[in-house]
Amino acid sequence: MHGLVNHALERFLRESRGEALWQGVARAAGVGEGFEPLLPYPPEQTGRIIAAAAAALHRPAEMILEDLGIWLVVGCADGRLRRLLRFCGADFAGFVASVEELPARARLALPGLDLPACRVIDRGGGVVLLRMREPFAGASHVLAGILRAMADDYGALVLIEAEPRHLMLHLLDAAHGEARRFDLAEAGV
Amino acid sequence: MTVVAGPPLGGDLLDRLMPLHLRLDAAGTIRHAGPTLARLLGPAARGQNFFRRFRVLRPGGIAAMPGLVAAAGATLALAERGGRGLRLRGQAHGDGAGGMVLGLSFGLGVVEAVGRHGLTQADFGPNDLAVELLFLVEANRAVTEEFRNLSQRLEAARLSAATAALTDVLTGLANRRGMDLALEAMGSAAFGLMQLDLDRFKQVNDSLGHAAGDALLREVARALRAETRAGDTVARMGGDEFLILLPGARGAAELGRTAARIIDRLSQPIRLEVGEARIGTSIGMVLHPGGRPALADLLAAADAALYAAKAQGRGRAVMAA
Numbered sequence: 001m002h003g004l005v006n007h008a009l010e011r012f013l014r015e016s017r018g019e020a021l022w023q024g025v026a027r028a029a030g031v032g033e034g035f036e037p038l039l040p041y042p043p044e045q046t047g048r049i050i051a052a053a054a055a056a057l058h059r060p061a062e063m064i065l066e067d068l069g070i071w072l073v074v075g076c077a078d079g080r081l082r083r084l085l086r087f088c089g090a091d092f093a094g095f096v097a098s099v100e101e102l103p104a105r106a107r108l109a110l111p112g113l114d115l116p117a118c119r120v121i122d123r124g125g126g127v128v129l130l131r132m133r134e135p136f137a138g139a140s141h142v143l144a145g146i147l148r149a150m151a152d153d154y155g156a157l158v159l160i161e162a163e164p165r166h167l168m169l170h171l172l173d174a175a176h177g178e179a180r181r182f183d184l185a186e187a188g189v
Numbered sequence: 190m191t192v193v194a195g196p197p198l199g200g201d202l203l204d205r206l207m208p209l210h211l212r213l214d215a216a217g218t219i220r221h222a223g224p225t226l227a228r229l230l231g232p233a234a235r236g237q238n239f240f241r242r243f244r245v246l247r248p249g250g251i252a253a254m255p256g257l258v259a260a261a262g263a264t265l266a267l268a269e270r271g272g273r274g275l276r277l278r279g280q281a282h283g284d285g286a287g288g289m290v291l292g293l294s295f296g297l298g299v300v301e302a303v304g305r306h307g308l309t310q311a312d313f314g315p316n317d318l319a320v321e322l323l324f325l326v327e328a329n330r331a332v333t334e335e336f337r338n339l340s341q342r343l344e345a346a347r348l349s350a351a352t353a354a355l356t357d358v359l360t361g362l363a364n365r366r367g368m369d370l371a372l373e374a375m376g377s378a379a380f381g382l383m384q385l386d387l388d389r390f391k392q393v394n395d396s397l398g399h400a401a402g403d404a405l406l407r408e409v410a411r412a413l414r415a416e417t418r419a420g421d422t423v424a425r426m427g428g429d430e431f432l433i434l435l436p437g438a439r440g441a442a443e444l445g446r447t448a449a450r451i452i453d454r455l456s457q458p459i460r461l462e463v464g465e466a467r468i469g470t471s472i473g474m475v476l477h478p479g480g481r482p483a484l485a486d487l488l489a490a491a492d493a494a495l496y497a498a499k500a501q502g503r504g505r506a507v508m509a510a
Contacts, residue, residue: 036339036342037335037339038332038335038336038339039339077331080327080331083327084324084327084328084331087320087321087323087324087327088324090309090310090311105324105328108324108325108328109324109325109328109329109331109332110328110332183303183304183307184303184304184308184309184310184320184323185303185304185307186304186327186330
Protein backbone atom coordinates (compact mmCIF):
# COMPACT_ATOMS: atom_id res chain seq x y z
CA MET A 1 0.00 0.00 0.00
CA HIS A 2 1.20 3.47 -0.76
CA GLY A 3 2.60 5.12 2.34
CA LEU A 4 0.32 8.09 1.80
CA VAL A 5 -2.72 5.99 2.78
CA ASN A 6 -1.09 4.62 5.93
CA HIS A 7 0.34 8.04 6.70
CA ALA A 8 -3.15 9.55 6.44
CA LEU A 9 -4.52 6.91 8.82
CA GLU A 10 -1.66 7.61 11.21
CA ARG A 11 -2.15 11.38 11.12
CA PHE A 12 -5.91 10.99 11.52
CA LEU A 13 -5.55 8.79 14.61
CA ARG A 14 -2.74 10.89 16.05
CA GLU A 15 -4.41 14.25 15.56
CA SER A 16 -8.00 13.33 16.37
CA ARG A 17 -7.44 10.66 19.04
CA GLY A 18 -4.09 11.52 20.51
CA GLU A 19 -0.53 10.31 20.43
CA ALA A 20 -1.05 7.61 23.08
CA LEU A 21 -3.83 5.96 21.11
CA TRP A 22 -1.73 5.92 17.95
CA GLN A 23 1.22 4.37 19.78
CA GLY A 24 -1.07 1.63 21.11
CA VAL A 25 -2.57 1.01 17.67
CA ALA A 26 0.84 0.90 16.00
CA ARG A 27 2.06 -1.63 18.59
CA ALA A 28 -1.05 -3.78 18.29
CA ALA A 29 -0.86 -3.70 14.50
CA GLY A 30 2.83 -4.52 14.55
CA VAL A 31 3.81 -1.54 12.41
CA GLY A 32 6.56 0.99 12.95
CA GLU A 33 6.10 4.26 14.82
CA GLY A 34 5.20 6.20 11.71
CA PHE A 35 4.83 6.02 7.96
CA GLU A 36 6.67 7.97 5.31
CA PRO A 37 4.00 9.28 2.93
CA LEU A 38 6.12 8.67 -0.15
CA LEU A 39 7.38 5.15 0.49
CA PRO A 40 5.57 1.87 -0.20
CA TYR A 41 4.55 -0.51 2.59
CA PRO A 42 3.21 -4.08 2.65
CA PRO A 43 -0.52 -3.90 1.81
CA GLU A 44 -1.68 -5.97 4.79
CA GLN A 45 -0.46 -3.30 7.24
CA THR A 46 -3.35 -0.99 6.35
CA GLY A 47 -5.97 -3.55 7.35
CA ARG A 48 -4.12 -4.33 10.58
CA ILE A 49 -4.06 -0.65 11.57
CA ILE A 50 -7.79 -0.29 10.92
CA ALA A 51 -8.57 -3.43 12.93
CA ALA A 52 -6.35 -2.31 15.81
CA ALA A 53 -7.91 1.17 15.81
CA ALA A 54 -11.42 -0.35 15.87
CA ALA A 55 -10.45 -2.50 18.85
CA ALA A 56 -8.79 0.38 20.70
CA LEU A 57 -11.67 2.77 20.13
CA HIS A 58 -14.45 0.19 20.63
CA ARG A 59 -16.06 1.35 17.41
CA PRO A 60 -16.86 -0.48 14.21
CA ALA A 61 -14.19 -0.09 11.53
CA GLU A 62 -16.80 1.39 9.17
CA MET A 63 -17.37 4.35 11.49
CA ILE A 64 -13.67 4.97 11.91
CA LEU A 65 -13.21 4.92 8.14
CA GLU A 66 -16.06 7.34 7.62
CA ASP A 67 -14.54 9.66 10.22
CA LEU A 68 -11.25 9.32 8.35
CA GLY A 69 -13.01 10.44 5.16
CA ILE A 70 -14.43 13.50 6.91
CA TRP A 71 -11.09 14.28 8.51
CA LEU A 72 -9.33 14.05 5.14
CA VAL A 73 -11.47 16.96 3.96
CA VAL A 74 -11.76 19.13 7.03
CA GLY A 75 -8.76 18.27 9.20
CA CYS A 76 -5.91 17.15 7.03
CA ALA A 77 -2.87 19.21 6.02
CA ASP A 78 -4.42 22.67 6.45
CA GLY A 79 -7.29 21.84 4.12
CA ARG A 80 -4.98 21.07 1.25
CA LEU A 81 -6.87 17.95 0.22
CA ARG A 82 -10.13 19.85 0.43
CA ARG A 83 -8.74 22.34 -2.07
CA LEU A 84 -7.62 19.60 -4.42
CA LEU A 85 -11.08 18.03 -4.20
CA ARG A 86 -12.81 21.33 -4.87
CA PHE A 87 -10.98 21.55 -8.19
CA CYS A 88 -12.89 18.42 -9.22
CA GLY A 89 -16.25 20.09 -9.61
CA ALA A 90 -17.78 23.56 -9.72
CA ASP A 91 -20.73 22.31 -7.66
CA PHE A 92 -21.52 19.22 -5.60
CA ALA A 93 -23.19 17.35 -8.48
CA GLY A 94 -20.09 18.01 -10.58
CA PHE A 95 -17.95 16.77 -7.74
CA VAL A 96 -19.92 13.53 -7.39
CA ALA A 97 -19.65 12.92 -11.14
CA SER A 98 -15.90 13.41 -10.91
CA VAL A 99 -15.47 10.74 -8.24
CA GLU A 100 -15.03 8.32 -11.13
CA GLU A 101 -11.93 10.30 -12.15
CA LEU A 102 -10.39 10.34 -8.68
CA PRO A 103 -7.96 7.46 -9.26
CA ALA A 104 -6.74 9.11 -12.49
CA ARG A 105 -6.36 12.44 -10.71
CA ALA A 106 -4.51 10.76 -7.85
CA ARG A 107 -2.09 9.17 -10.31
CA LEU A 108 -1.56 12.55 -12.00
CA ALA A 109 -0.70 14.06 -8.65
CA LEU A 110 1.44 11.20 -7.43
CA PRO A 111 2.41 8.41 -9.84
CA GLY A 112 2.16 5.09 -8.04
CA LEU A 113 -0.76 6.13 -5.85
CA ASP A 114 -3.57 3.72 -6.75
CA LEU A 115 -6.90 4.67 -5.24
CA PRO A 116 -9.86 2.31 -5.39
CA ALA A 117 -11.92 2.90 -8.52
CA CYS A 118 -15.63 3.52 -8.44
CA ARG A 119 -18.41 3.74 -11.05
CA VAL A 120 -20.75 6.68 -10.74
CA ILE A 121 -24.24 5.85 -12.00
CA ASP A 122 -26.66 8.74 -12.13
CA ARG A 123 -30.13 7.34 -11.53
CA GLY A 124 -31.77 10.72 -12.10
CA GLY A 125 -33.81 12.77 -9.66
CA GLY A 126 -30.75 13.46 -7.54
CA VAL A 127 -30.09 9.77 -6.85
CA VAL A 128 -26.58 8.59 -7.58
CA LEU A 129 -25.23 5.10 -7.13
CA LEU A 130 -21.49 4.82 -6.57
CA ARG A 131 -20.35 1.27 -7.08
CA MET A 132 -16.91 0.34 -5.77
CA ARG A 133 -15.04 -1.57 -8.44
CA GLU A 134 -12.21 -3.00 -6.44
CA PRO A 135 -12.30 -5.22 -3.40
CA PHE A 136 -10.61 -2.68 -1.20
CA ALA A 137 -12.20 -3.25 2.16
CA GLY A 138 -13.66 -0.12 3.64
CA ALA A 139 -13.10 2.19 0.66
CA SER A 140 -16.84 2.90 0.38
CA HIS A 141 -16.92 4.14 3.98
CA VAL A 142 -13.98 6.48 3.50
CA LEU A 143 -15.68 7.77 0.36
CA ALA A 144 -18.94 8.25 2.27
CA GLY A 145 -17.07 10.44 4.76
CA ILE A 146 -15.44 12.43 1.99
CA LEU A 147 -18.80 12.93 0.24
CA ARG A 148 -20.48 14.06 3.47
CA ALA A 149 -17.74 16.59 4.19
CA MET A 150 -17.67 17.84 0.61
CA ALA A 151 -21.46 18.20 0.52
CA ASP A 152 -21.09 20.41 3.55
CA ASP A 153 -18.34 22.35 1.81
CA TYR A 154 -20.50 22.95 -1.28
CA GLY A 155 -23.52 23.78 0.88
CA ALA A 156 -25.48 20.77 -0.39
CA LEU A 157 -27.89 18.61 1.65
CA VAL A 158 -27.43 14.90 1.00
CA LEU A 159 -28.42 11.54 2.37
CA ILE A 160 -25.81 8.82 2.02
CA GLU A 161 -26.24 5.09 2.60
CA ALA A 162 -22.93 3.29 2.68
CA GLU A 163 -22.71 -0.44 2.01
CA PRO A 164 -19.47 -2.40 1.73
CA ARG A 165 -19.56 -2.48 -2.09
CA HIS A 166 -21.57 0.59 -2.98
CA LEU A 167 -22.93 3.93 -1.86
CA MET A 168 -26.37 5.35 -2.52
CA LEU A 169 -26.47 9.12 -2.53
CA HIS A 170 -29.60 11.24 -2.47
CA LEU A 171 -29.02 14.87 -3.31
CA LEU A 172 -31.87 16.56 -1.45
CA ASP A 173 -30.91 20.18 -1.94
CA ALA A 174 -27.92 21.41 -3.93
CA ALA A 175 -28.00 24.86 -2.33
CA HIS A 176 -29.13 24.08 1.19
CA GLY A 177 -26.51 26.24 2.86
CA GLU A 178 -23.76 28.63 1.93
CA ALA A 179 -20.88 27.02 0.06
CA ARG A 180 -17.50 27.54 1.63
CA ARG A 181 -15.39 30.01 -0.27
CA PHE A 182 -13.00 28.51 -2.80
CA ASP A 183 -10.46 30.56 -4.72
CA LEU A 184 -8.74 28.91 -7.64
CA ALA A 185 -5.55 30.67 -6.63
CA GLU A 186 -3.88 29.28 -3.52
CA ALA A 187 -3.62 31.86 -0.78
CA GLY A 188 -0.16 33.13 0.00
CA VAL A 189 1.64 31.54 -2.95
CA MET B 190 -20.71 15.74 -50.46
CA THR B 191 -23.92 17.07 -49.02
CA VAL B 192 -23.65 19.57 -46.27
CA VAL B 193 -26.59 19.42 -43.96
CA ALA B 194 -27.10 22.84 -42.48
CA GLY B 195 -27.93 22.67 -38.79
CA PRO B 196 -30.23 25.10 -37.10
CA PRO B 197 -28.80 28.61 -36.94
CA LEU B 198 -26.27 28.94 -34.14
CA GLY B 199 -27.55 30.94 -31.22
CA GLY B 200 -25.60 34.00 -30.25
CA ASP B 201 -24.77 32.63 -26.82
CA LEU B 202 -23.37 29.35 -28.11
CA LEU B 203 -19.82 30.66 -28.41
CA ASP B 204 -20.20 32.39 -25.06
CA ARG B 205 -20.93 29.09 -23.40
CA LEU B 206 -18.33 27.02 -25.21
CA MET B 207 -15.60 29.65 -25.30
CA PRO B 208 -15.98 32.28 -22.56
CA LEU B 209 -12.66 33.75 -23.69
CA HIS B 210 -13.45 34.48 -27.35
CA LEU B 211 -13.51 37.74 -29.30
CA ARG B 212 -15.47 38.65 -32.42
CA LEU B 213 -14.11 41.30 -34.74
CA ASP B 214 -15.84 42.81 -37.73
CA ALA B 215 -14.18 43.35 -41.12
CA ALA B 216 -12.81 46.69 -39.95
CA GLY B 217 -11.15 45.12 -36.91
CA THR B 218 -13.61 46.54 -34.40
CA ILE B 219 -14.32 44.42 -31.31
CA ARG B 220 -18.01 43.55 -31.66
CA HIS B 221 -18.32 41.03 -28.91
CA ALA B 222 -16.29 39.39 -26.17
CA GLY B 223 -17.09 36.11 -24.39
CA PRO B 224 -18.35 36.65 -20.84
CA THR B 225 -15.05 36.03 -19.05
CA LEU B 226 -13.09 38.22 -21.43
CA ALA B 227 -15.84 40.88 -21.42
CA ARG B 228 -15.51 41.13 -17.65
CA LEU B 229 -11.72 41.35 -17.78
CA LEU B 230 -11.65 43.92 -20.60
CA GLY B 231 -14.43 46.07 -19.23
CA PRO B 232 -17.33 47.69 -21.13
CA ALA B 233 -15.09 50.09 -23.08
CA ALA B 234 -13.68 47.24 -25.17
CA ARG B 235 -16.82 46.85 -27.18
CA GLY B 236 -16.54 49.05 -30.25
CA GLN B 237 -12.84 49.55 -29.73
CA ASN B 238 -10.34 48.72 -32.45
CA PHE B 239 -8.79 45.35 -31.72
CA PHE B 240 -5.28 46.45 -32.67
CA ARG B 241 -5.52 49.47 -30.42
CA ARG B 242 -6.40 47.24 -27.52
CA PHE B 243 -4.10 44.28 -28.31
CA ARG B 244 -0.64 43.85 -29.65
CA VAL B 245 -0.12 40.68 -31.70
CA LEU B 246 3.17 39.29 -30.43
CA ARG B 247 3.19 36.27 -32.70
CA PRO B 248 3.11 35.88 -35.63
CA GLY B 249 5.11 39.08 -35.94
CA GLY B 250 4.19 42.05 -38.06
CA ILE B 251 0.39 41.90 -37.71
CA ALA B 252 -1.02 45.37 -37.06
CA ALA B 253 -4.24 45.41 -39.08
CA MET B 254 -7.03 43.15 -40.32
CA PRO B 255 -5.44 41.91 -43.54
CA GLY B 256 -2.53 40.50 -41.53
CA LEU B 257 -4.88 38.80 -39.07
CA VAL B 258 -6.98 37.33 -41.86
CA ALA B 259 -3.82 35.97 -43.48
CA ALA B 260 -2.81 34.44 -40.15
CA ALA B 261 -6.04 32.44 -39.83
CA GLY B 262 -5.31 29.11 -38.20
CA ALA B 263 -1.88 30.10 -36.92
CA THR B 264 -1.09 30.17 -33.20
CA LEU B 265 -1.56 33.70 -31.93
CA ALA B 266 0.05 35.31 -28.93
CA LEU B 267 -1.59 38.53 -27.73
CA ALA B 268 -0.71 41.16 -25.17
CA GLU B 269 -3.27 43.66 -23.97
CA ARG B 270 -2.16 47.29 -24.17
CA GLY B 271 -2.94 48.86 -20.80
CA GLY B 272 -5.89 47.53 -18.83
CA ARG B 273 -4.94 44.38 -16.99
CA GLY B 274 -2.10 43.61 -19.37
CA LEU B 275 -3.64 40.27 -20.27
CA ARG B 276 -1.49 37.74 -22.06
CA LEU B 277 -3.54 35.40 -24.21
CA ARG B 278 -2.93 32.77 -26.81
CA GLY B 279 -5.24 31.22 -29.33
CA GLN B 280 -6.32 31.11 -32.93
CA ALA B 281 -8.29 33.35 -35.29
CA HIS B 282 -10.68 32.12 -37.95
CA GLY B 283 -12.80 33.96 -40.49
CA ASP B 284 -16.49 34.19 -39.63
CA GLY B 285 -17.55 34.05 -43.30
CA ALA B 286 -18.60 37.69 -43.34
CA GLY B 287 -15.18 39.34 -43.46
CA GLY B 288 -14.80 39.41 -39.69
CA MET B 289 -12.77 37.10 -37.43
CA VAL B 290 -13.51 34.96 -34.40
CA LEU B 291 -10.63 34.57 -31.95
CA GLY B 292 -10.69 31.57 -29.60
CA LEU B 293 -8.37 32.42 -26.74
CA SER B 294 -6.98 30.99 -23.53
CA PHE B 295 -4.46 31.90 -20.85
CA GLY B 296 -2.19 28.98 -21.69
CA LEU B 297 0.22 28.26 -18.86
CA GLY B 298 -0.26 31.85 -17.70
CA VAL B 299 -3.54 30.69 -16.16
CA VAL B 300 -1.77 29.80 -12.90
CA GLU B 301 -0.95 33.47 -12.34
CA ALA B 302 -4.08 34.78 -14.02
CA VAL B 303 -6.53 33.11 -11.61
CA GLY B 304 -4.95 34.90 -8.68
CA ARG B 305 -4.50 38.22 -10.40
CA HIS B 306 -7.97 38.44 -11.95
CA GLY B 307 -9.98 36.48 -9.38
CA LEU B 308 -11.17 33.86 -11.87
CA THR B 309 -13.49 31.03 -10.86
CA GLN B 310 -14.34 27.64 -12.33
CA ALA B 311 -17.30 29.24 -14.09
CA ASP B 312 -14.94 31.53 -16.03
CA PHE B 313 -13.52 28.66 -18.04
CA GLY B 314 -15.14 26.85 -20.93
CA PRO B 315 -16.16 23.22 -20.61
CA ASN B 316 -13.26 22.04 -22.77
CA ASP B 317 -10.66 24.23 -21.14
CA LEU B 318 -8.36 22.13 -18.95
CA ALA B 319 -7.35 25.21 -16.96
CA VAL B 320 -8.90 23.96 -13.72
CA GLU B 321 -7.25 20.56 -14.14
CA LEU B 322 -3.97 22.36 -14.72
CA LEU B 323 -4.44 24.31 -11.49
CA PHE B 324 -5.26 21.07 -9.68
CA LEU B 325 -2.06 19.59 -10.96
CA VAL B 326 0.04 22.59 -10.00
CA GLU B 327 -1.25 22.47 -6.44
CA ALA B 328 -0.98 18.70 -6.14
CA ASN B 329 2.52 18.91 -7.50
CA ARG B 330 3.44 21.57 -4.96
CA ALA B 331 2.14 19.40 -2.11
CA VAL B 332 4.02 16.34 -3.32
CA THR B 333 7.22 18.30 -3.86
CA GLU B 334 6.97 19.59 -0.32
CA GLU B 335 6.57 16.05 0.97
CA PHE B 336 9.65 14.99 -0.98
CA ARG B 337 11.57 17.88 0.51
CA ASN B 338 10.47 16.85 4.01
CA LEU B 339 11.46 13.26 3.31
CA SER B 340 14.88 14.35 2.05
CA GLN B 341 15.43 16.42 5.16
CA ARG B 342 14.50 13.54 7.45
CA LEU B 343 16.78 11.18 5.53
CA GLU B 344 19.62 13.69 5.59
CA ALA B 345 19.28 14.12 9.35
CA ALA B 346 19.27 10.33 9.78
CA ARG B 347 22.30 10.01 7.52
CA LEU B 348 24.22 12.65 9.45
CA SER B 349 23.46 11.08 12.80
CA ALA B 350 24.40 7.62 11.46
CA ALA B 351 27.63 9.03 10.04
CA THR B 352 28.43 10.69 13.35
CA ALA B 353 27.59 7.51 15.24
CA ALA B 354 29.96 5.52 13.01
CA LEU B 355 32.86 7.76 14.05
CA THR B 356 31.97 8.01 17.73
CA ASP B 357 32.80 5.82 20.68
CA VAL B 358 29.42 4.96 22.14
CA LEU B 359 30.60 4.78 25.76
CA THR B 360 32.48 8.07 26.03
CA GLY B 361 31.27 10.16 23.09
CA LEU B 362 34.92 10.61 22.04
CA ALA B 363 36.04 9.74 18.51
CA ASN B 364 36.58 6.02 17.92
CA ARG B 365 39.42 4.42 15.98
CA ARG B 366 37.70 5.15 12.67
CA GLY B 367 37.09 8.75 13.71
CA MET B 368 40.77 9.14 14.58
CA ASP B 369 41.82 7.61 11.24
CA LEU B 370 39.71 10.20 9.41
CA ALA B 371 41.04 13.05 11.55
CA LEU B 372 44.63 11.93 10.81
CA GLU B 373 43.88 11.68 7.09
CA ALA B 374 42.37 15.15 7.18
CA MET B 375 45.68 16.56 8.45
CA GLY B 376 47.16 16.26 4.95
CA SER B 377 50.74 17.48 5.20
CA ALA B 378 50.18 19.84 8.14
CA ALA B 379 52.20 19.60 11.33
CA PHE B 380 50.70 17.94 14.39
CA GLY B 381 51.47 16.23 17.64
CA LEU B 382 50.19 12.88 18.90
CA MET B 383 49.77 11.64 22.45
CA GLN B 384 49.10 8.06 23.25
CA LEU B 385 48.04 7.21 26.77
CA ASP B 386 46.63 4.41 28.78
CA LEU B 387 45.41 4.35 32.35
CA ASP B 388 47.31 2.94 35.29
CA ARG B 389 45.38 0.64 37.62
CA PHE B 390 42.29 0.66 35.41
CA LYS B 391 42.02 -3.11 35.65
CA GLN B 392 42.01 -2.94 39.46
CA VAL B 393 39.09 -0.44 39.42
CA ASN B 394 37.19 -2.70 37.05
CA ASP B 395 37.86 -5.74 39.24
CA SER B 396 37.13 -4.13 42.60
CA LEU B 397 34.23 -1.75 41.77
CA GLY B 398 32.70 -3.59 38.83
CA HIS B 399 32.33 -3.01 35.10
CA ALA B 400 29.69 -0.32 35.53
CA ALA B 401 32.16 1.64 37.63
CA GLY B 402 34.82 0.99 35.00
CA ASP B 403 32.53 2.46 32.35
CA ALA B 404 31.75 5.47 34.52
CA LEU B 405 35.45 5.96 35.09
CA LEU B 406 36.17 5.92 31.34
CA ARG B 407 33.49 8.59 30.87
CA GLU B 408 35.13 10.74 33.57
CA VAL B 409 38.52 10.31 31.94
CA ALA B 410 37.02 11.32 28.58
CA ARG B 411 35.61 14.45 30.21
CA ALA B 412 39.01 15.27 31.71
CA LEU B 413 40.84 14.75 28.42
CA ARG B 414 38.42 17.02 26.59
CA ALA B 415 38.81 19.66 29.29
CA GLU B 416 42.62 19.61 29.09
CA THR B 417 42.80 19.80 25.27
CA ARG B 418 41.76 22.44 22.79
CA ALA B 419 38.55 22.49 20.80
CA GLY B 420 40.39 21.65 17.57
CA ASP B 421 42.16 18.63 19.06
CA THR B 422 40.75 15.15 18.44
CA VAL B 423 40.52 12.87 21.46
CA ALA B 424 39.81 9.23 20.61
CA ARG B 425 39.27 6.11 22.64
CA MET B 426 41.05 3.45 20.65
CA GLY B 427 39.74 0.58 22.75
CA GLY B 428 39.84 -0.58 26.40
CA ASP B 429 41.62 2.12 28.42
CA GLU B 430 43.75 3.33 25.51
CA PHE B 431 43.41 6.88 24.26
CA LEU B 432 45.00 8.81 21.41
CA ILE B 433 45.02 12.59 21.14
CA LEU B 434 45.69 14.44 17.91
CA LEU B 435 46.90 18.02 18.43
CA PRO B 436 46.98 19.86 15.09
CA GLY B 437 49.44 22.70 14.45
CA ALA B 438 53.14 23.12 14.93
CA ARG B 439 53.68 22.78 18.66
CA GLY B 440 57.01 22.47 20.34
CA ALA B 441 57.97 19.58 22.58
CA ALA B 442 57.67 21.95 25.54
CA GLU B 443 54.06 22.85 24.79
CA LEU B 444 53.10 19.20 24.28
CA GLY B 445 54.91 18.38 27.52
CA ARG B 446 52.89 21.00 29.43
CA THR B 447 49.61 19.58 28.10
CA ALA B 448 50.75 16.06 29.03
CA ALA B 449 51.71 17.22 32.52
CA ARG B 450 48.26 18.77 33.03
CA ILE B 451 46.58 15.53 31.94
CA ILE B 452 48.81 13.43 34.20
CA ASP B 453 48.16 15.76 37.11
CA ARG B 454 44.44 15.73 36.59
CA LEU B 455 44.15 11.96 36.22
CA SER B 456 46.27 11.37 39.30
CA GLN B 457 43.54 13.06 41.39
CA PRO B 458 41.00 10.68 42.91
CA ILE B 459 37.93 10.34 40.67
CA ARG B 460 34.63 10.20 42.52
CA LEU B 461 32.24 7.55 41.21
CA GLU B 462 28.80 6.54 42.51
CA VAL B 463 30.17 3.38 44.08
CA GLY B 464 33.29 4.91 45.55
CA GLU B 465 36.47 6.68 44.69
CA ALA B 466 38.87 5.50 42.04
CA ARG B 467 42.57 6.28 42.10
CA ILE B 468 44.21 5.83 38.76
CA GLY B 469 46.90 7.59 36.83
CA THR B 470 48.24 7.69 33.32
CA SER B 471 51.39 7.44 31.30
CA ILE B 472 51.81 9.27 28.01
CA GLY B 473 53.90 8.71 24.90
CA MET B 474 54.27 11.72 22.61
CA VAL B 475 55.46 12.26 19.06
CA LEU B 476 55.76 15.39 16.90
CA HIS B 477 55.19 15.49 13.18
CA PRO B 478 56.83 18.60 11.70
CA GLY B 479 54.76 18.61 8.50
CA GLY B 480 54.90 16.93 5.13
CA ARG B 481 53.27 13.64 4.25
CA PRO B 482 53.35 11.64 7.46
CA ALA B 483 54.18 7.95 7.65
CA LEU B 484 51.28 7.32 10.03
CA ALA B 485 52.26 3.77 10.94
CA ASP B 486 55.76 4.97 11.91
CA LEU B 487 54.38 7.88 13.95
CA LEU B 488 51.96 5.63 15.82
CA ALA B 489 54.71 3.10 16.45
CA ALA B 490 56.94 5.88 17.77
CA ALA B 491 54.19 7.14 20.10
CA ASP B 492 53.63 3.59 21.28
CA ALA B 493 57.33 3.10 21.95
CA ALA B 494 57.43 6.40 23.87
CA LEU B 495 54.48 5.27 25.96
CA TYR B 496 56.27 2.01 26.69
CA ALA B 497 59.37 3.97 27.74
CA ALA B 498 57.23 6.23 29.97
CA LYS B 499 55.76 3.25 31.75
CA ALA B 500 59.19 1.75 32.15
CA GLN B 501 60.24 4.90 34.04
CA GLY B 502 57.45 4.47 36.54
CA ARG B 503 53.90 5.70 36.60
CA GLY B 504 52.68 9.21 35.80
CA ARG B 505 55.35 10.00 33.25
CA ALA B 506 55.28 11.51 29.76
CA VAL B 507 58.02 10.71 27.27
CA MET B 508 58.66 12.34 23.90
CA ALA B 509 59.62 9.93 21.11
CA ALA B 510 63.20 10.32 20.07
